Structures are given as C-alpha cells and as structure tokens.
Amino acid sequence: MTEPSGETAPEAVAPAEDLEEAPEAPAPAPDAPEEPTTGPGTADDAPGAAEEPADNSGTAEEPGTAEVQGPADEPEADEEPDSGETPGSGEESASAEEPTPADGPTSAEGPDSGAEPGSGGGADAPELSDAQAELAAQRELRAKIEARKAEKGGPVASGAKLSGTAADLLAAVRAVEGGSASGSTFYEAPAPRRPVAEAAPAVTVRPPAPERRPTAPAPGTTAAVREVLSEGGAPEALAGQVAAALGEGAATALREDPWQLLAVSGVRPEQADGFARALLGSACGPDDPRRTVALTVWLLERAALQGHTALEIQAVRAGLAGHAVPDPEQAVETAVSEGAVLLFQEETGEEPEGDEDVEEEAAAPAAPALLGLDRYALAEESLADGLARLVRTAKAEAWEGGELERAAGAHGLVLHTGGEASRAEPVALAAAARERGLRTLVAVHADSGRRAAGADAVTVAALLSGAAGPGRDEEGAFALDLLVVLDAPQLDVETGAMLVESLPDGCRLVLSGDPEVLGAPGAGRVFADVLAARVCPRVASRVPDPGPLGELVSGIGVGELNQVEAPGKEVVIVPVRDAGEAVHRTVQLVADSVPRAIGVPSERTQVVTVGHGGSAGTRALNAALKQRLNPGPGRFGGYDPGDRVAYAPVPGRTVTGTVLSADADGLRLRCGDEELLVPKEQVGTALRHGWALTAHQAAGARWPAVVVVLPGDAAGGLSRAWVYTAFGRAERHLSVVHGVDQALARAVAEGVAPERTTRLRPLLEGLLAADEA
Numbered sequence: 001m002t003e004p005s006g007e008t009a010p011e012a013v014a015p016a017e018d019l020e021e022a023p024e025a026p027a028p029a030p031d032a033p034e035e036p037t038t039g040p041g042t043a044d045d046a047p048g049a050a051e052e053p054a055d056n057s058g059t060a061e062e063p064g065t066a067e068v069q070g071p072a073d074e075p076e077a078d079e080e081p082d083s084g085e086t087p088g089s090g091e092e093s094a095s096a097e098e099p100t101p102a103d104g105p106t107s108a109e110g111p112d113s114g115a116e117p118g119s120g121g122g123a124d125a126p127e128l129s130d131a132q133a134e135l136a137a138q139r140e141l142r143a144k145i146e147a148r149k150a151e152k153g154g155p156v157a158s159g160a161k162l163s164g165t166a167a168d169l170l171a172a173v174r175a176v177e178g179g180s181a182s183g184s185t186f187y188e189a190p191a192p193r194r195p196v197a198e199a200a201p202a203v204t205v206r207p208p209a210p211e212r213r214p215t216a217p218a219p220g221t222t223a224a225v226r227e228v229l230s231e232g233g234a235p236e237a238l239a240g241q242v243a244a245a246l247g248e249g250a251a252t253a254l255r256e257d258p259w260q261l262l263a264v265s266g267v268r269p270e271q272a273d274g275f276a277r278a279l280l281g282s283a284c285g286p287d288d289p290r291r292t293v294a295l296t297v298w299l300l301e302r303a304a305l306q307g308h309t310a311l312e313i314q315a316v317r318a319g320l321a322g323h324a325v326p327d328p329e330q331a332v333e334t335a336v337s338e339g340a341v342l343l344f345q346e347e348t349g350e351e352p353e354g355d356e357d358v359e360e361e362a363a364a365p366a367a368p369a370l371l372g373l374d375r376y377a378l379a380e381e382s383l384a385d386g387l388a389r390l391v392r393t394a395k396a397e398a399w400e401g402g403e404l405e406r407a408a409g410a411h412g413l414v415l416h417t418g419g420e421a422s423r424a425e426p427v428a429l430a431a432a433a434r435e436r437g438l439r440t441l442v443a444v445h446a447d448s449g450r451r452a453a454g455a456d457a458v459t460v461a462a463l464l465s466g467a468a469g470p471g472r473d474e475e476g477a478f479a480l481d482l483l484v485v486l487d488a489p490q491l492d493v494e495t496g497a498m499l500v501e502s503l504p505d506g507c508r509l510v511l512s513g514d515p516e517v518l519g520a521p522g523a524g525r526v527f528a529d530v531l532a533a534r535v536c537p538r539v540a541s542r543v544p545d546p547g548p549l550g551e552l553v554s555g556i557g558v559g560e561l562n563q564v565e566a567p568g569k570e571v572v573i574v575p576v577r578d579a580g581e582a583v584h585r586t587v588q589l590v591a592d593s594v595p596r597a598i599g600v601p602s603e604r605t606q607v608v609t610v611g612h613g614g615s616a617g618t619r620a621l622n623a624a625l626k627q628r629l630n631p632g633p634g635r636f637g638g639y640d641p642g643d644r645v646a647y648a649p650v651p652g653r654t655v656t657g658t659v660l661s662a663d664a665d666g667l668r669l670r671c672g673d674e675e676l677l678v679p680k681e682q683v684g685t686a687l688r689h690g691w692a693l694t695a696h697q698a699a700g701a702r703w704p705a706v707v708v709v710l711p712g713d714a715a716g717g718l719s720r721a722w723v724y725t726a727f728g729r730a731e732r733h734l735s736v737v738h739g740v741d742q743a744l745a746r747a748v749a750e751g752v753a754p755e756r757t758t759r760l761r762p763l764l765e766g767l768l769a770a771d772e773a
Contacts, residue, residue: 218243224251232275238264240681255279259294269295269323286324292331293340295323300341300373304523307756309380309493310344310372332371342377344370344759370759376523377759379497383526384763386500387413391536391768393505399436404429407537408482408508415488415531416512418541419554420702420728423452425541426484426512430454438481441469443499445487445700447655447672453486460485461653464498477504487700488513492652493524493760516557518725519756521696522652529760535768553728559720561748569598569733576739579615579711583624586616589707589735590691591628598733600705602629603644607692608726609709610718616711622689629691636662637683645669646690646697647678654697656690695726706730707737715740718747 226239228251238261243250245263254260258276261267276284276291284291299319303311317328325331335341345367394412399405404425407414416426426442431454433440442457444450450457458468463478470479483503485491488511491499503509511527519525531538545554548570555562564571574589576582590605607625612618626632632640636659639645643659647669657671666680667687678687692709706729710718723744727734738744 218248221248221250225254227251228254228279229275232258232278234261234271234275238267241265257290257294258284259288259291262294262298269298287326287331289331289334292320292325293335293338295320295325296331296335296371297340297373300371303757304373304376307519307523307525309376309523309756309758309760310370311757313343313369313371316371336371341371342374344372344377367762370757372759376493379494380524380758380760380763383493383497383500384760384767386497386503387509387530387535387764388767389505390500390503390507390509394508395506399432401429401432404510404539405432407539408433408510411537412506412508413530413536414508414510415527415536415538416510416541417515417531417538418512418543419514419545419550419557421543421545421550422541423486423512425543426486426510427453429510430482430484433482439470439479440482440484441478441480442484442486443469444485445490448701448703449487450672457486460491460495460499461649464495464502472502473504475504476502478502478507480504480507482508482510484510484512486512488527489515489517489525490520490700491524491526492520492522493526493758494522495520496524496526514728516721516724517728518696518699518721518753520652521654521699524758524760525756526760529758530764533761533764533768535764549727549730549732549734552734553724556720556724556727556748559749561745572733572735574735574737576711576737578739579620579713582616582709582711582737582739583620586621586692586707586709586737587624587628589737590625594705594707594733594735598705600733604703605705605707606698606703606729607707607709608695608698608729609692609711610714610722611694612688614711614713616709616714618688618692618694621692621709625691626689636667637680637687639667639683639687639689644690646688646693647671647676648686649676654693656693656701695722695729698729699725702729702731704731705733705735707735709737710740710744711737712739712741715743715747718743719751719753720748721753722751723748 221243222239225242225246226236229236229239229242241264242254242261246253246260258279259272261272261275262269272294273291276288296316299316300311313332316332320328320331332341336343390412392412396411397409399409402425404414404416408429416422418425430440430442441463442453443460443463444453444457445460447459450459462468466472472478480503483499485499490513491511500509511530513527515528515531519528530536544550548564548566548568552562552564552571566572574585576585586607590602590607594605595601607621609617609621614620626643630640630642630644632643634640639659639662641659641661645657645659647655647657649655655671655676657669657676660668660670660675662668664680665677667678667683669676669678706726708726718740727736
C-alpha cells in the first residue's frame with residue numbers, strides 16, 4: 001500500500017470518548033466482540049473513501065526491519081458485562097537480558113559463582129571443589145568402561161547371548177578373526193531376501209539438517225566491487241550484494257556493464273542509468289545493448305515476483321518503451337540472440353481441414369509469443385516431464401474405499417479439491433495406504449498445518465532439505481510409494497519441480513488443496529495449471545466447512561458475501577473511519593477484547609492486512625502491536641526477546657516464530673517445534689515483525705483467532721481470492737476491522753485476481769493429452 005498523507009501514526013488516534021461524541025459517524029463500542037455485528041455483508045456507516053491505491057504485491061517487497069514508531073495511546077480497558085472469562089496473558093516476559101551480537105554469548109555462572117557442589121550432607125561433611133568433583137566423576141566413568149570391557153573380553157559362543165541368524169553371524173566373525181575360517185565364507189551362501197510384504201516406516205527420524213548460510217564473497221571481491229561503486233557514485237553498502245549476485249569477477253563485470261547493478265534486489269533502472277553515466281560518460285545511451293538486455297531481464301524478474309514464469313512479448317516491449325528504449329523490438333531480439341532470455345511459441349491446435357477459401361478464417365488463433373528466463377523455463381519443463389513420468393509408470397490397482405482412494409489406486413497423479421474440513425480425506429487416504437504396506441508420507445506447506453495432518457506429516461521445505469522424511473536411494477529418489485501434498489496451491493514451479501524430480505518411478509502423487517485461495521508466493525501456479533490441463537482425475541470433496549466461519553468463507557468462494565448467524569461471536573465486524581482508527585482498534589482487539597470476550601490469548605491471534613506499506617500496513621500495525629504487547633528498545637537489530645517475527649529463509653516462503661535470544665552469530669528464533677538461527681547479515685533483509693502479516697504470507701497456516709484489517713486505502717488491493725484467503729485463516733474467531741465501505745462486497749462479487757502467465761498447462765497437455773485420448 002502506498003503511504004496516504006495525514007495518516008501516519010497510531011498515536012494520532014482520538015480517545016474512545018471522543019469517537020463516541022462524533023455526530024457524523026458514531027463509532028461502535030470499543031469492546032466490539034461483546035455486541036457483534038454479524039456478517040460482513042452489513043452496510044457500514046464508515047465513508048471508506050479510497051485515498052491511494054493499495055500495494056497488493058503481497059510478497060514482492062523483501063522483508064526488512066520494521067520502523068518502530070513512538071509509544072501509542074493505550075486504549076482504555078472497557079468493561080464487558082457479559083464476559084466472565086479471564087484469559088491468560090498474551091504477553092511474554094522478556095526480563096532476561098541477552099548478550100548483544102557484538103559481545104557474543106555470556107554465561108550466567110562462573111567458577112566463582114559460589115554454588116554448593118553437593119546437598120543433603122551433614123554439617124561436618126567436607127565440601128568438594130569443582131575440580132575434585134570432576135575428577136571423581138571421571139574415575140567412576142573409567143571404572144564403568146573397564147567393567148564393560150572385561151565383560152566383552154572373552155569369546156561369545158553362538159547362541160550364548162544371541163539366537164538365530166545374529167548368533168551365527170557373530171560366531172562366523174569370531175572364527176575369521178581367530179584364523180579358523182576365511183572371509184570368503186560370508187559369500188558362499190546367498191543373502192536372505194527381504195519379504196515383499198514388509199513395509200518401510202512412514203517417516204525416518206533423522207537429525208536436523210545443518211543450517212544453510214549463504215556463502216560470503218571473498219573479501220578481495222567485495223573490496224574491488226566497493227571501489228567500482230564508489231567511482232560510479234553508488235552506495236558502497238551494496239558491495240556485498242553485488243559480489244554475491246555477480247560472483248568472483250563482479251568488479252570487472254560491473255565496470256564493463258554497469259547495468260548489471262540491476263541484478264541487486266531493490267535497484268531501479270534510473271539508478272542503474274545514473275551509475276552507468278558516471279562510469280562510461282558519453283559512451284553509453286538509452287539504446288546501449290548492454291542496457292536493453294539488462295532491462296529485459298529485469299522486467300522478467302519483476303514479473304516473477306508477481307507469479308509469472310513468462311510474459312507476452314508485447315508486454316515486454318511495452319515495458320522497455322516505458323523506460324525510454326528507442327527500439328523495443330530490436331532490444332528483445334538482442335536479448336534473445338545473446339541468450340539472456342528465451343522465446344517460446346506454444347502450439348494451440350491443429351489447422352482445420354477444408355476449403356482453402358475458408359481455411360484462413362477458421363484457423364485457430366496462434367498463441368502469443370512468450371519471453372521467459374531459463375530458470376523458470378527449465379523448472380516448468382522438468383515438472384511437466386516428471387508429472388508425465390508418474391502418470392505413465394504407476395501400476396493401476398483396484399483399491400477399495402471411497403472415491404479418492406479408488407482414484408489413487410488406479411492412477412499415478414490425482415488432484416483433490418476442497419476446503420479446510422476436506423483435509424481429513426487425503427490424511428485418511430495416507431493412513432489406509434500405510435495399512436496396505438505402502439511407504440507413505442503427508443507433506444504440508446506450513447508447520448502449523450501438521451496439526452491436522454498427523455504427527456508423521458512434514459513440511460515440504462523440510463522434506464526437500466532432508467531435515468525430515470524418508471531417506472533417498474542412490475539415484476536421489478525418496479523411498480516412497482505414495483506422497484500426499486496438502487496446501488498444493490502454495491507450490492511454486494521451482495519447488496514443485498524439485499519435489500516431483502525426487503519421486504521414484506511408480507510412486508503415486510496426490511495434490512490436495514483449495515483452488516480458491518491465493519496462489520503460490522513464488523513464480524508459477526502449479527495446482528491451477530494441472531487442474532486446467534485435465535490430464536488426471538480430480539476428486540472434489542463434498543465435506544463442507546462447519547460453523548458460521550465455514551458458511552461465510554464458502555459463500556465468498558462462490559462470490560457471495562452473506563450475513564451469518566454467529567451466536568458464539570465467531571464473526572465480528574468493527575467499523576472504522578480512517579487508517580489511524582483501524583490501527584487503534586486492531587491493537588485493542590488483539591491485546592484486550594479478543595482475549596477477554598473470546599478466550600484466545602494475544603499470542604494465538606494473528607493480524608492480516610493487505611500490504612506492507614501504508615498507515616495500516618504491516619509496518620504500522622507491527623510497530624503499534626510491539627509497543628503494546630512487547631515494548632522494548634529493539635536491542636538486536638530492531639528486535640527484542642519475545643517479539644513475534646516473520647522469517648523468509650528463501651524468497652516466497654515465510655516462517656512465523658518468536659525471538660528467543662541473540663548472540664554473535666545472529667538471532668535465535670522458536671518456530672513451531674524447532675529453533676532456527678537467522679544469521680546477523682540476514683536480519684535486516686529476511687526478517688520482519690510478525691504480529692501482522694499479508695494474506696500471501698499467512699496462506700497455508702491457521703490460527704485460533706484472526707483480525708483482518710481493511711483500511712480505506714486498501715480497497716484497490718482487494719480481490720475475491722484475497723478475502724477468501726484472509727477470512728479462511730481463522731479457526732474459531734474472525735474480527736474484521738472494516739473501513740472500505742462497499743468495496744468489500746464488490747471485491748467478493750467481481751474482484752477476480754489477475755491471471756498468471758505460465759507454460760505448464762500447454763506442456764502437460766502436449767505430453768499427456770494423447771495418452772488420455
């Protein structure tokens with residue numbers, strides 16, 4: 001969202017008493033959950049005037065350090081006569097002082113701490129020093145080791161302590177060691193074959209994968225890049241990013257082609273142009289081939305942030321013209337000829353047969369030419385080939401059970417669609433497959449999704465990294481017969497390709513998800529493309545989502561914003577008049593009203609808004625929520641122990657957690673059941689405060705209570721998929737801070753999200769359409 005003028009700080013909000021006296025738009029009672037206005041379809045008296053268009057990129061902006069604002073006016077704790085619940089405090093104690101990253105870890109105890117080494121002794125019992133106690137413990141341990149060695153010193157006869165094959169093998173080993181038998185004896189008898197019916201465990205528990213830290217460029221490379229940046233008047237702080245993006249010869253490449261600076265995230269074309277003029281002088285111009293090629297690649301990279309794996313060639317030419325390229329057509333040809341981008345022309349169908357006079361009119365229109373980057377082109381082609389391989393190599397079997405189970409038995413690739421309640425169906429399929437002796441695994445998008453998927457479920461990221469899941473064979477394939485992927489709409493094309501490439505021939509793949517939610521945060525739309533290609537069975541769940549929340553979200557999915565009965569305050573509408581009031585009421589709901597009236601503590605309540613910027617975006621909301629819930633100076637790069645954070649270990653994937661501590665290596669987080677380390681060089685770019693998220697960041701996860709914030713300047717960023725996703729994150733309670741007037745109903749009825757340009761569907765149709773015919 002862009003920053004509207006005049007609405008910048010939550011502390012500018014008028015007190016609740018003043019809002020109630022306003023004659024033109026009386027505000028609701030501050031404790032909105034006590035007197036709910038059920039159903040977001042009700043008309044609000046808030047004007048909701050759109051101020052500036054909202055930024056709905058969701059994930060296009062890289063995470064950064066939140067701007068902590070000044071202390072906000074704390075809303076008054078209004079009494080709720082109908083609420084007798086006393087919720088637990090959502091605030092976490094952060095009194096323990098942590099070491100700064102510069103100081104490194106410190107110990108609370110030292111050798112002179114004065115702690116008594118023993119307890120329970122009499123007054124005359126001598127006290128041992130720390131050194132004496134350590135020596136005594138070592139002597140005792142050595143005595144135990146010697147005793148174990150003495151027990152194992154003599155030969156163990158076959159069958160004495162073991163039985164069967166194990167005893168025979170041990171006896172054979174002793175015989176070879178003693179010289180009475182040769183080692184070839186082991187190969188004379190064939191090894192016993194493993195019974196076919198034996199099933200491998202569903203999940204192999206393995207130690208956590210080592211933390212991946214980006215390889216830092218060599219100091220000499222960074223220094224050379226810093227010198228070139230200084231010559232061109234560019235910020236020297238970019239030296240590390242440039243060196244990481246361009247590699248060992250970054251300084252030479254940058255000097256020869258200054259527009260390579262566009263490879264760094266956040267650099268704009270006009271900034272690269274100024275840098276090039278400073279280095280090259282009159283030797284460069286707007287039609288410089290180096291400039292046009294770099295701009296073409298930059299346009300496609302920007303499109304990938306919005307989900308496109310390719311762009312129509314006309315759109316690229318128009319983008320180049322907007323950046324003063326004199327001949328966009330020639331610029332595209334140059335980029336293609338140099339191999340910087342790829343040109344695609346997909347086939348749409350066969351030419352019709354008939355009279356030559358009507359042949360030209362009846363011919364199907366040619367598909368538009370597309371331009372794409374090789375990384376996404378290779379990923380889509382690899383994914384299409386892998387899905388086709390699974391379809392062709394799976395052996396059809398007659399499985400008894402429901403529709404999903406029968407389809408999975410007969411096909412190598414199956415799609416399953418439905419809402420949150422339908423997740424139980426693919427989970428039940430996995431359980432039935434395990435009973436058949438198949439090696440089966442369930443994978444989810446977010447760690448919070450594992451609760452409904454069972455204790456054996458893993459995240460897709462953990463599966464691909466090797467931190468969880470089955471082992472791999474010598475060819476790198478997972479030891480699986482069936483993989484069930486929940487939250488499949490969150491698969492981007494590169495993740496999908498890596499996942500399918502890791503499945504062995506004959507493995508079955510079930511992709512399950514809700515097609516109405518927002519698409520993947522990365523490039524591509526894997527689930528939607530496979531659905532549209534119609535090359536495999538699709539099983540639509542008939543299980544409705546329960547309760548008022550399920551009724552509300554289901555109506556949004558078909559374009560209807562219904563009023564719902566919410567006797568348990570499952571849905572509450574909180575009208576607001578401006579962005580400042582939206583921030584004020586959001587903090588009040590999270591910190592006070594929802595815990596008292598609903599019984600959900602603050603730490604289990606998630607705020608969802610449209611974008612990062614603006615006076616009611618994630619930055620402003622997180623600053624106000626931190627001030628209320630976990631105030632602190634931000635000692636560790638803007639963060640304090642107890643802060644809720646959103647961490648993006650890789651672009652497009654967000655993990656939520658809580659700051660535990662900091663040391664010389666960086667920030668340590670608690671994310672679900674595991675602890676993560678955010679390297680200190682990534683704290684400013686990969687970490688945000690996480691009390692408030694965008695809907696793209698929240699997709700695939702759910703919380704007991706959700707507060708959706710819709711300020712007036714967010715109206716332009718709403719779509720049906722956005723509203724469906726944001727409202728669907730709530731399990732028990734949904735509060736809507738409503739300031740967009742009728743724009744919400746229009747977005748649900750008419751707000752179709754823009755389509756992503758991808759190539760997966762035609763690739764799949766070309767590979768599998770003939771097989772289906």
